[in-house]
Amino acid sequence: MPQNTLPQVPGIRLASVPANIKNWQRDDLLLIEIHAGASVSATFTRNAFCAAPVTVAREHIRNGNIRALLINAGNANAATGERGLSDARACCAAVAEALNINASQVLPFSTGVIGEHLPLQKLLDAIPAAATELAGDGWDRAARAIMTTDTRPKSASRTVEIAGEQIRIAGIAKGAGMIQPNMATMLAYVATDAAIAQPLLDQLVKEAVNASFNRISVDGDTSTNDACVLIASGATGPQLGDVNSVEYLRLRDAIIEVHIELAQAIVRDGEGATKFVTVQVRGARHSEEAMKVAFEVGESPLVKTALYASDPNWGRLVMAIGNAGVEQLETEKVNIYLDDVQVVEAGGRASAYTEEAGEQVFSRPEFTITVDLGRGDIDEYIWTCDFSHEYVTINAEYRT
Amino acid sequence: MPQNTLPQVPGIRLASVPANIKNWQRDDLLLIEIHAGASVSATFTRNAFCAAPVTVAREHIRNGNIRALLINAGNANAATGERGLSDARACCAAVAEALNINASQVLPFSTGVIGEHLPLQKLLDAIPAAATELAGDGWDRAARAIMTTDTRPKSASRTVEIAGEQIRIAGIAKGAGMIQPNMATMLAYVATDAAIAQPLLDQLVKEAVNASFNRISVDGDTSTNDACVLIASGATGPQLGDVNSVEYLRLRDAIIEVHIELAQAIVRDGEGATKFVTVQVRGARHSEEAMKVAFEVGESPLVKTALYASDPNWGRLVMAIGNAGVEQLETEKVNIYLDDVQVVEAGGRASAYTEEAGEQVFSRPEFTITVDLGRGDIDEYIWTCDFSHEYVTINAEYRT
Structure with a gap:
């Protein structure tokens, strides 16, 4: 075991x-016990085919x-009908018995094959x-236990001093595919x-x-099982x-930082x-249109294959922006930057580009694409990655 | 030259x-002359960054x-600003001079790099x-001249007898990537x-x-240049x-058939x-929700990589349906069929599946995924294809 x-x-x-859920040799079941009197909040997937554990967790x-x-x-215990629900409830009952609590005090979560x-x-x-x-020191092992196609465990932490006391924040997350806003095959637990x-x-x-988590995209799909849980134990x-x-406010900022680190x-x-790419949209009229443009760019397969190829095919950026459905977009006001390099000026190729x-920018492992719409003062950003041969391989072979 | x-x-x-537009050895410029008195109609891309020729064609x-x-x-003469517009106008003027007509009687179209x-x-x-x-027999060569990443020319034709006369319909199209509803890097000319x-x-x-054309999807992106032109010469x-x-009505049906053949x-x-896959959605309340579900399934990268792998990962179908934003979807009423094989029954795995x-179905080069939402009597359908390694290769290397 690596150090905690x-x-x-x-x-x-x-x-x-x-x-041994998938006949593999690894931890695949995580139990988290929260002491009495804690506050617990959660957000869940918006997928209509939400999984059985999501239905039960929402209830509880x-x-x-x-x-x-x-x-x-x-x-994933998803698309499993009535039996899926009773399986999830049976798991809660077993936890309740082992911990001497009520089954309705247990939240179940599942991730994997649907x-x-x-x-x-x-x-x-x-x-x-x-x-x-x-045990209190189980966080690092927990981050590994919840992995599916993840290639590495994901965790983040902060310490904040409040009223003379050291307050700790620890978080773990899993998710590598089907990542999209509104909680896509992604589980995160922050306490x-x-x-x-x-x-x-x-x-x-x-x-x-x-x-x-609502600012990240791997492939634009949203899962049946996503959830993010925030626990304040009150200890x-x-x-x-x-x-x-x-x-x-100080605690809030630190908690948000942990979420951002996990999302990234x-x-x-x-x-x-x-590649890890930030898509920043500036000069929008409102947040919705900024996010629409950011996701249209960040989720376009043509943009994502260009990122993979390190090919600054800015025509595809322009195509994606034009697709975002921004009403009365004045294309001659649009400027685009790749890190500090201006590539589009007034809707066309920048003269100095x-x-x-x-x-050079597209070859970097991390960079920012900035789109200035030139029609307002609202900025938004998302984080995305490229679309590679490996993506196709992973998703063509997932079940085999 | 192959036979016409x-x-x-x-x-x-x-x-x-x-x-010689791209320093290649091939036809890359097509001129179509229409005799006086014909009717001409067209639809164009909805991309806000529409190309210069689209702006000019709309005007004309x-x-x-x-x-x-x-x-x-x-x-593509797209994202080319004022110069792009004047280039497109100059082309129209040159055609007008050569044919002794007015420049405003010429529609320009471009396809290629943005x-x-x-x-x-x-x-x-x-x-x-x-x-x-x-010349009147130039259709087959024309189908080749407008190709970009297309691997083969696309054409279709019909003959209909009307009032004792043989009426001909001929159509050509190009397009292989960035295909999506609302006319995506796709050009089609039917006469x-x-x-x-x-x-x-x-x-x-x-x-x-x-x-x-509004029922096809290759990758969910929409281009800056798409157009479909329908000509009735009246000869x-x-x-x-x-x-x-x-x-x-007989002529209309034949003309629509030509469009469908080109789109497919x-x-x-x-x-x-x-693979060529029809996604059929039945039992919807209205056409919009049927189309949303069909495209959510037909455009999901996870579904498309499963198609490529011939892996009937129906969990991804369910995930995609759940993502379509259908209000108050009752998942227990959803049935899914792969050709004649029922895979999902009442929202879960079909007992006989x-x-x-x-x-066996997913291994076929062509098949139909039917989703029955069980909430109405509206049916819709789209055509899609799989997402392969080759897609990534083509789009990662397009400009190099």
Whole structure:
């Protein structure tokens, strides 16, 4: 085991165990125990075919007082009908029995292949073992247990001093394909030992997701299972209930930073990705049109194959911008920059632009494409990656 | 030269010449002459960054009385600013001079790389030569002259008897990537020698495009240059002006068939495509939601890589359907069929489904995915292809 990089978060214990869900030799079941009195908030996928565990988790979180999370990799328990729901409930019941809580205090999560039933008995057998192994230093192992096509674990942490006390924030995430706004085959769990009032935490999880996971795209698909959970265990420090207090704002910023770091890690690990690209849109009339342009550019297969080829084919950028459905776009006001190199000026090729300068930027492993629409003062940004041969290979061979 | 497969259409003459636009050895400039008194209708790209020739063609067609089309391959004359517009106008003027008509009677079209200026002099040099070579039997050579990344020419034809006269319909198209509804890097020219009143023809081109080119997708991108032109030369038979006449309806059906054949030929020649797949959506409440579901399935990179792999990963179909934003979709009413094999029943795996049966269908070069939403009686369909290694190769290396 490599050294632990994530701090312990008082009030949170974790256990990762091998449940052999896909006949592999690895941890694939994660149990997270949350101590009594914590606040827990979550956002879920908007896919209409949401998975059984998402349906159950939505039900349970409405009652509040959540005490445990159970996450399995290798099987999504999605499109599994009534049996899928009863499997998810059976998992919650097993956790409840092992931890002596109610089944409705457990949130279930699954990630993996869609359309196959959970190997329920394997999970039921593994849950009691997991309950006996709960420990505060389980974060790094947990980050590995929830991986599917991820090539590396994803985690981030911060420490903030509030009212003289050290407050910790630890987060883990998984996701590499089907990444898209509105929570796409992506799971993220962020916990702090601060005490944050439930309404404030509900607002914060939305804010944090909007600043992070809703700005990433690997291939424009959205999964059936995505979720992001934010836990404030309340083990340390005073209860934070004032949205304008300096303490809360400092903690909020650190929590958002953790989300952003996790979101970027997912893009960097995008299936087959070789480049990490920020698409920044400036000069929009409103946020919606800026985001539409950013995603149209960041999700265009033609743009993404050009990124892969390190080919500054700016015609494709222009094509994508034109496709974004911006009403009455004045193309002669559009400027485009590749890092500091202006490539499009007033809707056409910039006079000083050289193909060599463009290629130099496109060859970098990380760079920014800036689109200035010249019609307002709103800026937005997203993070994306390229579309490679490896992406096709991974997704053509996923089940075999 | 292979034998001509397309019929001559009285009232239409064509000439294809090499203008050496991309330093290649091939025809790349097509001139189509239309005799006086013809009706001409067209639809154009909705991309806001529309190319200079699209702007000019839109201007010219408003005046009616169109007498010639000029189409070049190898350069899109898009994102080329004022100079692009004046280049397109200069081409029209050269055609007008050669044919002794007005420049406003010429529609210009370009396809190829975006963002580079037209090699204007090469076009101006080639236009007079083209004018001297106009001939009625130029359709097959024309289909080749307009190709870019196409691997084969695309053409279709029909003959219909109206009022005792043989009426001919001939059509050519180009397009292989950036194919999407609303006319994406796709050019199509269909002509008949029938006489169709202008208002009827204007309606017919919309109907025909809606039944054909707006139902295809290769990669979800839309180009700056697309156009579809329908010409009724009026050289043969009586003027058709009644939308309900048997003669008109018979001609209309044949014209729509030509459009569909051309549209399907584009999908079959999709960049890197190895499969031709019809996505049929049944049981929708209205056409919009049926089309949204069809395109969400037909454009999902995860579905398209599964098609490529001949892997009936129906979980991805379910994921894509769930992403289509259908309001209050009842997933337990959704059924999915791969040709005649039911794979999803009531939102879950069909009890009689076997992986082998699914694989057998997915291995076919052509098959139909049918999604029954079970919420209405509207059906729609689109045609799509798979996403292969070859797609990435073609698009990563297009300019090099």
